[in-house]
Amino acid sequence: MAERAGTGAAGSDAAPAARVEMRCSGSGGQGILLAAAIIAEAAAALGRRVVQTQSYGPEARGGASKAEVIIASEPIDYPEVQHPDVSLVLSQAAYDKYAADTRPGGLLIYDSGLVEPDPADESVVRCGLPFTQAASDELGKKVVTNIVALGALVAVSGALPAAAVLEAVVSRVPPRFRELNEQAFVLGLRLGEEALAMLATSSAARTS
Numbered sequence: 001m002a003e004r005a006g007t008g009a010a011g012s013d014a015a016p017a018a019r020v021e022m023r024c025s026g027s028g029g030q031g032i033l034l035a036a037a038i039i040a041e042a043a044a045a046l047g048r049r050v051v052q053t054q055s056y057g058p059e060a061r062g063g064a065s066k067a068e069v070i071i072a073s074e075p076i077d078y079p080e081v082q083h084p085d086v087s088l089v090l091s092q093a094a095y096d097k098y099a100a101d102t103r104p105g106g107l108l109i110y111d112s113g114l115v116e117p118d119p120a121d122e123s124v125v126r127c128g129l130p131f132t133q134a135a136s137d138e139l140g141k142k143v144v145t146n147i148v149a150l151g152a153l154v155a156v157s158g159a160l161p162a163a164a165v166l167e168a169v170v171s172r173v174p175p176r177f178r179e180l181n182e183q184a185f186v187l188g189l190r191l192g193e194e195a196l197a198m199l200a201t202s203s204a205a206r207t208s
Contacts, residue, residue: 018073020159021081025066025098026090031146034172035088036067038150042160042168043071051079064093071159086157087124088149089115090131109153111145127156127199129191135184144184151188156195 022039024032033054040052054067068081083103089095089110095117102108104123112128129152135145147169154165166185173181 017085017159019076020071020086020157021084022069022071022086022088022153022157022159023066023081023084023098023101024068024088024090025064025094026088026146027063027093028065030090031143032065032090033067035146035150036069038165038168038172039069039071039160041171042164043069045168046160046164048073049076051076053079053081064091064097066094066098086153086159088153090145090149092116107157109149109156111149125199127152127192127195129195131188131191134187134191138187139180139183141180141184144181147181147184148188148191151185151190152192152195153188155189155192156199162189 022036024036024039026032036052036054040050043050049072051070052068055065068084070076070079070081083101084106085103086107087099087102087109089099089108091111092115095110095115099108099110099117102124106124107127108117108124109127109129110117111131113130113133115128117126117128129149131149131152132142132145135148136142150165150169151162154160154162166182169181169185170178
């Protein structure tokens with residue numbers, strides 16, 4: 001499901017913003033930290049200023065954890081994310097704890113098989129996609145759900161070029177897992193592009 005619930009813009013053809021704050025959240029063990037690290041590495045390789053942080057409480061495995069990235073063209077004077085422009089949510093616990101922080105008009109991407117969003121929240125652009133199911137059904141490996149989600153985030157947000165992020169994905173995984181992770185990223189890109197088409201159709205219907 002992709003639903004425009006606010007006034008934010010999203011899309012892979014959008015010009016990179018001067019500063020983008022992103023938060024990846026989910027349960028411990030879902031690869032949230034790796035997803036954020038890949039985003040940070042890709043941005044740094046492009047010459048952007050980057051700060052990446054993470055937070056794991058004592059309840060991390062099975063509870064809610066987060067990893068955040070700030071990407072900017074100027075020096076980053078405050079390194080903490082308070083109201084992310086882009087939120088990626090992979091568990092209900094993470095949604096309940098962190099989703100409301102997303103800035104008004106921002107982009108909220110979530111696993112539609114694991115997260116039930118608040119239907120009354122009309123302040124953000126919601127994009128729900130079946131990351132876990134797609135990883136299991138199409139690749140036979142739930143372990144790459146985070147990479148599928150990362151590909152969708154790249155496609156929908158337009159925050160970074162897909163090629164740069166894929167290069168960072170490849171550099172972060174052992175050689176024997178590279179093909180699987182490449183496939184996962186491409187799968188996520190496809191899901192994200194399909195979601196973008198739905199968002200565009202929804203937007204056109206609202207303005208016609």
